[in-house]
Amino acid sequence: MSLSDDLYRETILDHYHNPRNNGTIDDATAKIEGVNPLCGDELTLYLNVSEDGKIQDVKLQAHGCSINMASGSMMSEAVMGQSVERAKEIIETFKEMMLNKEQDVPLEDDLEDLEALRGVKKYPVRIKCALLPWNTLLDGLAEACAAKK
Amino acid sequence: MAQTSKDIDSKTGEIRADFAILDRVIHGKKLVYLDNAATSQKPKAVVDALVDYYNNYNANVHRGIHTMSEEATAAYEGVRETIKGFINAVDTCEVIYTRGTTEGINLVAQTWGRINILPGDEIVLSPMEHHSNLVPWQVLAAERDARLVFLKLDDQGRIDMEHASATINAKTKLLAISHMSNVLGTINPVKELAQMAHAHGAVVIADGAQSVPHMACDVQDLGVDFFVFSFHKMLGPTGVGVLWGKKQLLEAMPPYQYGGDMIASVQREKSRYNQLPWKFEAGTPNVADVIAAGKAIEYLQTLGMDWVRDHEVELTAYAMQKLGTLKGIEIYGPRDAKERGGVISFNIKGLHPHDLGQILNESGIAIRAGHHCCQPLMKDLGVMGTARASFYIYNTKAEVDVLAAALCEADKVLGNVALR
Numbered sequence: 001m002s003l004s005d006d007l008y009r010e011t012i013l014d015h016y017h018n019p020r021n022n023g024t025i026d027d028a029t030a031k032i033e034g035v036n037p038l039c040g041d042e043l044t045l046y047l048n049v050s051e052d053g054k055i056q057d058v059k060l061q062a063h064g065c066s067i068n069m070a071s072g073s074m075m076s077e078a079v080m081g082q083s084v085e086r087a088k089e090i091i092e093t094f095k096e097m098m099l100n101k102e103q104d105v106p107l108e109d110d111l112e113d114l115e116a117l118r119g120v121k122k123y124p125v126r127i128k129c130a131l132l133p134w135n136t137l138l139d140g141l142a143e144a145c146a147a148k149k
Numbered sequence: 150m151a152q153t154s155k156d157i158d159s160k161t162g163e164i165r166a167d168f169a170i171l172d173r174v175i176h177g178k179k180l181v182y183l184d185n186a187a188t189s190q191k192p193k194a195v196v197d198a199l200v201d202y203y204n205n206y207n208a209n210v211h212r213g214i215h216t217m218s219e220e221a222t223a224a225y226e227g228v229r230e231t232i233k234g235f236i237n238a239v240d241t242c243e244v245i246y247t248r249g250t251t252e253g254i255n256l257v258a259q260t261w262g263r264i265n266i267l268p269g270d271e272i273v274l275s276p277m278e279h280h281s282n283l284v285p286w287q288v289l290a291a292e293r294d295a296r297l298v299f300l301k302l303d304d305q306g307r308i309d310m311e312h313a314s315a316t317i318n319a320k321t322k323l324l325a326i327s328h329m330s331n332v333l334g335t336i337n338p339v340k341e342l343a344q345m346a347h348a349h350g351a352v353v354i355a356d357g358a359q360s361v362p363h364m365a366c367d368v369q370d371l372g373v374d375f376f377v378f379s380f381h382k383m384l385g386p387t388g389v390g391v392l393w394g395k396k397q398l399l400e401a402m403p404p405y406q407y408g409g410d411m412i413a414s415v416q417r418e419k420s421r422y423n424q425l426p427w428k429f430e431a432g433t434p435n436v437a438d439v440i441a442a443g444k445a446i447e448y449l450q451t452l453g454m455d456w457v458r459d460h461e462v463e464l465t466a467y468a469m470q471k472l473g474t475l476k477g478i479e480i481y482g483p484r485d486a487k488e489r490g491g492v493i494s495f496n497i498k499g500l501h502p503h504d505l506g507q508i509l510n511e512s513g514i515a516i517r518a519g520h521h522c523c524q525p526l527m528k529d530l531g532v533m534g535t536a537r538a539s540f541y542i543y544n545t546k547a548e549v550d551v552l553a554a555a556l557c558e559a560d561k562v563l564g565n566v567a568l569r
Binding site for chain 1: 501503507518520534564
């Protein structure tokens with residue numbers, strides 16, 4: 001399999017060209033900006049978290065490469081409607097999949113769409129592109145939880 | 150003198166034989182190295198000089214009274230003479246070795262700047278400065294309560310000289326300007342700008358990181374007060390560069406760092422500092438890399454800087470014409486190859502530069518993608534980043550053809566429609 005097939009398989013390109021949950025939330029519980037200082041990629045993440053700790057809505061406005069955009073788009077689908085606790089688990093699993101050098105970390109069935117990003121792991125300089133939305137979401141969840149208290 | 154492309158191709162063939170790295174194969178394809186504005190490759194003579202020093206006369210300089218120390222000192226100091234000739238300095242004492250362009254600028258900001266920049270003074274910069282020629286002045290301006298003022302660019306990324314003549318005025322204390330843009334390729338009219346600045350009593354520092362490797366640079370003709378550049382972009386090793394300054398300015402400046410080699414004598418409570426240029430060279434210097442840098446200059450001198458410039462103008466004109474035919478491409482900077490260096494920044498509609506860079510790498514092509522340490526300029530251009538191909542003495546038109554073909558391929562892989 002060539003590098004480009006690996007990296008730019010259809011799922012990634014689909015999310016890149018048609019990013020899901022693209023937009024803003026007017027009265028967001030949390031609004032967080034994520035920046036990749038090395039390449040200048042930027043995204044703004046909006047979150048609505050309910051009183052009982054559920055992610056009711058998540059929106060992204062991103063300017064980045066295909067990996068970055070697709071990763072954010074897939075992430076928004078993965079955490080939409082989930083509890084904050086479950087979202088944190090998903091983030092943990094995804095980061096582990098990208099960063100674990102020892103072994104291939106399996107994904108649970110309901111996260112299988114994220115499988116498309118596994119190939120990025122082989123290209124260390126692009127891992128940070130894939131991780132930017134997820135790290136931004138972690139910050140966003142912390143802010144949303146702090147805002148509730 | 151005008152050269153035919155046949156002359157250029159045969160000479161380039163000879164040059165390529167001196168660069169073993171150009172035979173590398175990346176992803177099954179022959180390397181096409183087009184990231185020379187980031188760092189150049191090194192010829193055999195430069196690599197050999199490093200090995201020769203470490204194998205045959207490695208010793209500390211300036212203090213030893215043994216044979217090897219004398220040899221090392223002679224070689225190390227001899228390079229100052231080579232540099233003096235290369236940039237037409239008046240005296241070798243004006244040639245300060247640094248770690249590179251960035252350190253040279255920081256040195257001037259923290260020594261000359263702290264003494265001479267006063268509250269209310271203005272520091273004039275271009276909008277195309279590398280972060281290295283912007284951030285040190287931001288910090289100094291904040292510290293001294295001075296103000297940064299920016300020149301304006303026209304739609305081809307050239308400095309608006311009418312605006313410049315109004316902007317550079319009695320309040321201007323310093324003009325900090327890149328000689329050649331690492332993004333736009335623009336060769337700035339440093340000589341004219343320096344005359345404007347001097348008419349108002351200001352001091353001028355020019356960033357020669359992109360110009361010195363690619364064209365003849367004469368500090369006296371440019372009329373600047375400080376000039377900085379790095380050797381790794383001009384066939385030499387990383388970690389070594391030059392600050393050239395006018396002697397009377399350098400003499401009035403305090404040292405930058407304190408310690409060995411910059412000392413004349415030390416008592417328990419106070420010390421006397423060494424004379425120029427060693428006043429600015431604290432600690433055991435980068436002896437091996439300086440010696441190898443001397444070989445890099447000699448290599449360029451053998452080719453002749455006029456040949457280097459002619460070669461790159463021809464290659465750049467060819468590349469701009471060739472890439473310009475691709476649909477959806479935008480090339481930044483001056484349209485005339487004679488007004489620019491061999492740096493071509495571009496974007497293809499719908500393709501992120503990172504994705505482009507990755508796909509090109511698959512064809513063995515090394516380009517740069519991103520903001521090129523020029524984030525304010527990226528904002529002015531209205532882009533997140535650009536892809537950048539940059540040429541040097543060993544690049545050929547055939548390599549430009551490989552680049553153009555790979556760009557079409559990238560468009561297909563990424564499912565883009567811009568080129569169709």
